[in-house]
Amino acid sequence: xxxxxxxxxxxxxxxxxxxxxxxxxxxxxxxxxxxxxxxxxxxxxxxxxxxxxxxxxxxxxxxxxxxxxxxxxxxxxxxxxxxxxxxxxxxxxxxxxxxxxxxxxxxxxxxxxxxxxxxxxxxxxxxxxxxxxxxxxxxxxxxxxxxxxxxxxxxxxxxxxxxxxxxxxxxxxxxxxxxxxxxxxxxxxxxxxxxxxxxxxxxxxxxxxxxxxxxxxxxxxxxxxxxxxxxxxxxxxxxxxxxxxxxxxxxxxxxxxxxxxxxxxxxxxxxxxxxxxxxxxxxxxxxxxxxxxxxxxxxxxxxxxxxxxxxxxxxxxxxxxxxxxxxxxxxxxxxxxxxxxxxxxxxxxxxxxxxxxxxxxxxxxxxxxxxxxxxxxxxxxx
Amino acid sequence: xxxxxxxxxxxxxxxxxxxxxxxxxxxxxxxxxxxxxxxxxxxxxxxxxxxxxxxxxxxxxxxxxxxxxxxxxxxxxxxxxxxxxxxxxxxxxxxxxxxxxxxxxxxxxxxxxxxxxxxxxxxxxxxxxxxxxxxxxxxxxxxxxxxxxxxxxxxxxxxxxxxxxxxxxxxxxxxxxxxxxxxxxxxxxxxxxxxxxxxxxxxxxxxxxxxxxxxxxxxxxxxxxxxxxxxxxxxxxxxxxxxxxxxxxxxxxxxxxxxxxxxxxxxxxxxxxxxxxxxxxxxxxxxxxxxxxxxxxxxxxxxxxxxxxxxxxxxxxxxxxxxxxxxxxxxxxxxxxxxxxxxxxxxxxxxxxxxxxxxxxxxxxxxxxxxxxxxxxxxxxxxxx
Numbered sequence: 191x192x193x194x195x196x197x198x199x200x201x202x203x204x205x206x207x208x209x210x211x212x213x214x215x216x217x218x219x220x221x222x223x224x225x226x227x228x229x230x231x232x233x234x235x236x237x238x239x240x241x242x243x244x245x246x247x248x249x250x251x252x253x254x255x256x257x258x259x260x261x262x263x264x265x266x267x268x269x270x271x272x273x274x275x276x277x278x279x280x281x282x283x284x285x286x287x288x289x290x291x292x293x294x295x296x297x298x299x300x301x302x303x304x305x306x307x308x309x310x311x312x313x314x315x316x317x318x319x320x321x322x323x324x325x326x327x328x329x330x331x332x333x334x335x336x337x338x339x340x341x342x343x344x345x346x347x348x349x350x351x352x353x354x355x356x357x358x359x360x361x362x363x364x365x366x367x368x369x370x371x372x373x374x375x376x377x378x379x380x381x382x383x384x385x386x387x388x389x390x391x392x393x394x395x396x397x398x399x400x401x402x403x404x405x406x407x408x409x410x411x412x413x414x415x416x417x418x419x420x421x422x423x424x425x426x427x428x429x430x431x432x433x434x435x436x437x438x439x440x441x442x443x444x445x446x447x448x449x450x451x452x453x454x455x456x457x458x459x460x461x462x463x464x465x466x467x468x469x470x471x472x473x474x475x476x477x478x479x480x481x482x483x484x485x486x487x488x489x490x491x492x493x494x495x496x497x498x499x500x501x502x503x504x505x506x507x508x509x510x511x512x513x514x515x516x517x518x519x520x521x522x523x524x525x526x527x528x529x530x531x532x533x534x535x536x537x538x539x540x541x542x543x544x545x546x547x548x549x550x551x552x553x554x555x556x557x558x559x560x561x562x563x564x565x566x567x568x569x570x571x572x
Numbered sequence: 573x574x575x576x577x578x579x580x581x582x583x584x585x586x587x588x589x590x591x592x593x594x595x596x597x598x599x600x601x602x603x604x605x606x607x608x609x610x611x612x613x614x615x616x617x618x619x620x621x622x623x624x625x626x627x628x629x630x631x632x633x634x635x636x637x638x639x640x641x642x643x644x645x646x647x648x649x650x651x652x653x654x655x656x657x658x659x660x661x662x663x664x665x666x667x668x669x670x671x672x673x674x675x676x677x678x679x680x681x682x683x684x685x686x687x688x689x690x691x692x693x694x695x696x697x698x699x700x701x702x703x704x705x706x707x708x709x710x711x712x713x714x715x716x717x718x719x720x721x722x723x724x725x726x727x728x729x730x731x732x733x734x735x736x737x738x739x740x741x742x743x744x745x746x747x748x749x750x751x752x753x754x755x756x757x758x759x760x761x762x763x764x765x766x767x768x769x770x771x772x773x774x775x776x777x778x779x780x781x782x783x784x785x786x787x788x789x790x791x792x793x794x795x796x797x798x799x800x801x802x803x804x805x806x807x808x809x810x811x812x813x814x815x816x817x818x819x820x821x822x823x824x825x826x827x828x829x830x831x832x833x834x835x836x837x838x839x840x841x842x843x844x845x846x847x848x849x850x851x852x853x854x855x856x857x858x859x860x861x862x863x864x865x866x867x868x869x870x871x872x873x874x875x876x877x878x879x880x881x882x883x884x885x886x887x888x889x890x891x892x893x894x895x896x897x898x899x900x901x902x903x904x905x906x907x908x909x910x911x912x913x914x915x916x917x918x919x920x921x922x923x924x925x926x927x928x929x930x931x932x933x934x935x936x937x938x939x940x941x942x943x944x945x946x947x948x949x950x951x952x953x954x955x956x957x
Contacts (some may be wrong), residue, residue: 288762352632353710493640494643495685495689497641498600498639498641498689499689499690501639501640502690517642517644517646518642518644564688564689565692567689568685568688568689569688570688
């Protein structure tokens with residue numbers, strides 16, 4: 191967490207107060223929440239009344255998908271969800287739940303090998319059904335695994351033409367890319383505090399005032415009657431402080447991270463280990479791929495062997511894939527992008543942030559040849 | 573040393589990992605995912621390998637402050653243990669899947685991967701002891717011995733390990749009794765200190781082996797035949813559901829004529845016949861076993877051993893010698909008769925507390941008496957190819 195956010199967090203926690211109460215400390219807490227809401231809205235190109243606080247990105251995604259589905263089913267009978275195959279599980283799982291349990295239909299937008307969703311594909315899907323058929327379109331702003339940035343404004347415009355609400359999960363994008371909710375044309379946008387150096391457990395769904403949402407949980411209706419529960423004033427304060435700082439620093443941070451990312455990717459490709467970079471990468475480009483994302487495919491290796499060996503060498507990374515019963519599964523993102531399972535198993539996701547340095551990249555690159563050699567041997571043994 | 577501690581989520585492997593850490597080793601915990609369809613939570617003490625078990629193992633690793641990984645060995649387990657289990661029963665034999673798992677999963681697949689990743693050894697929570705001794709050439713020899721706790725001793729299911737596997741194996745619990753291990757787990761603050769022991773076969777959590785086999789092999793109706801008279805005395809739904817020595821579930825507990833109990837004395841898979849007879853037909857004192865594994869050099873002459881044919885079974889004094897023409901085959905002469913010895917079971921040979929070697933029983937017989945025609949028949953029919 192950012193130093194400034196930590197201080198704001200503990201300060202508000204000491205002060206206390208229930209923002210739903212009418213007494214003095216309640217009013218003081220509400221003032222903090224509303225001031226934070228204004229700052230967050232300002233940082234995201236939204237209006238304060240459009241910010242609906244949640245317990246994080248997952249709840250915001252669920253509210254966007256399930257809440258819009260229920261509202262659109264009731265108002266016009268639309269029962270189809272359109273989403274990309276590379277969405278985060280916080281979008282994928284609610285979509286699949288609605289399909290399996292509540293009779294929804296789904297059309298998946300298949301990305302190209304770079305991870306791009308095509309606007310033409312979306313237009314095609316919307317042309318065949320239209321507003322009475324499609325309840326919601328959901329495409330993430332930038333992918334969390336391979337870093338590909340989607341043409342959000344074009345996708346949102348296509349949805350708007352068809353009269354269908356558009357949701358984007360911008361959890362990864364905020365703080366790394368220029369994110370302006372109003373300019374994007376989206377109806378709904380998910381953000382999370384901890385991805386910008388705020389605390390875990392706070393996020394928001396930014397929702398246009400005309401967005402129709404049926405609540406997921408009932409009881410109090412504190413947030414625009416669509417989200418209930420006493421607000422976490424301290425978490426929200428820290429969220430606002432972290433987001434404001436992250437957005438102010440964004441341009442310089444993005445330039446620094448892009449340079450680090452490029453040296454990491456170029457270094458790894460130059461090691462003559464058969465490593466490839468997935469997603470969309472051009473050196474120096476900070477707009478079509480997340481500046482802090484490097485995603486490598488190492489042929490002949492199991493991701494979890496690489497993970498263990500790198501961890502033992504002091505490099506913390508991720509395979510970028512979900513676990514089922516603790517067992518790493520090949521990433522659904524890579525599979526949706528058309529990579530065969532055997533290639534997807536050797537995935538390595540390296541995220542660079544404000545604490546990452548050139549020395550970290552050097553340490554990674556010097557450990558990599560030995561790590562890959564061992565991981566390949568282990569792969570042959572098993 | 574850099575050691576992988578295999579952590580099932582149970583008490584024993586948790587204490588084993590902790591003891592390796594105390595001994596100054598560099599320890600990484602690994603939980604083996606052995607089932608493709610792991611149930612979320614367990615309902616009873618039976619079975620293992622659920623998500624809850626993986627979580628319990630992770631919790632212990634976190635408490636110990638060691639890295640923890642889940643390795644997916646489900647495919648290998650399916651092939652080498654479960655499919656083998658089904659095939660053995662289908663062929664009329666009675667396998668021990670725990671022994672197969674130690675042989676091909678824990679001390680082959682797991683150990684090989686660990687070594688490839690730069691580890692020196694694998695530690696498990698088995699109750700057995702490894703004793704290091706200076707051999708004749710001055711080199712250190714590692715011997716496998718029984719655990720001090722006779723109720724928990726698991727040297728039988730480890731008897732299949734060869735010298736190379738043993739050189740990379742640690743069993744840190746062999747010098748302690750189970751109640752003490754539970755006390756130690758509680759003292760170390762492990763939340764699983766009171767977790768029940770797992771029993772039976774982990775992939776058959778309800779304990780219904782015959783039902784589980786039926787779901788895989790289908791019903792295969794056949795005859796139940798009196799081993800002495802050759803007379804058909806009943807019918808069954810699959811000979812794979814029977815094992816030598818079994819009395820229950822025959823549908824005919826006693827003969828109508830003499831009133832004596834009847835037992836399964838042989839399973840003839842090719843003709844799908846289950847052979848039954850009186851208790852005196854169950855006693856055997858000759859074993860021919862193949863798939864021989866030695867914890868060291870194979871014996872040259874006939875050697876004096878103690879033979880054990882099932883986990884926690886009695887040990888019988890015996891003579892053992894390697895077959896003249898086939899080094900994989902062992903002949904064992906028991907001093908006294910053992911009842912209910914089924915082909916497919918392993919015979920583990922001991923010298924005092926030391927494991928000498930093991931082999932899989934292919935045929936049984938009786939010395940000093942003309943074997944009954946049918947028993948002789950079953951000897952040949954159940955021979956492994």
